[in-house]
Amino acid sequence: MTEINDMSFEEAMKELEATVGKLEHGEATLEESIALYERGAKLRKHCDEVLRKAEERVEKITLAADGQPDGTVPVEGL
Template structure:
């Protein structure tokens, strides 16, 4: 398994989805279930952090009353992470 901090959002999400599928099937031994569950938790935290970082970079365009662009400002995003 690769180091979680080096994974892109898409890679981490794909691995997390695989973990969920394995746990839902229930064909994993208890010790292995605990191990992959813990990795899943770490992957979730990594995805949350990457998503928050991306959202912080997004800006919205400020418009004047006449509909012309006047600049940008931070996007108003409510984070539930």
């Protein structure tokens, strides 16, 4: 099983969707369901963090006088 922190946003979302599907359809034993729920919670947290970081990067893009992107401002610099 892939380490969650090594997953891209897309990989984590795909696994999270599969996990939710298994839980919704009752395809697992009680113990498996608990393990799936725990991993799903970690996947969701990872996706939230990756998305938040991406949003911060987009927000920090600076614009030139003509409205065109001309660089970025480091998040730490704000």
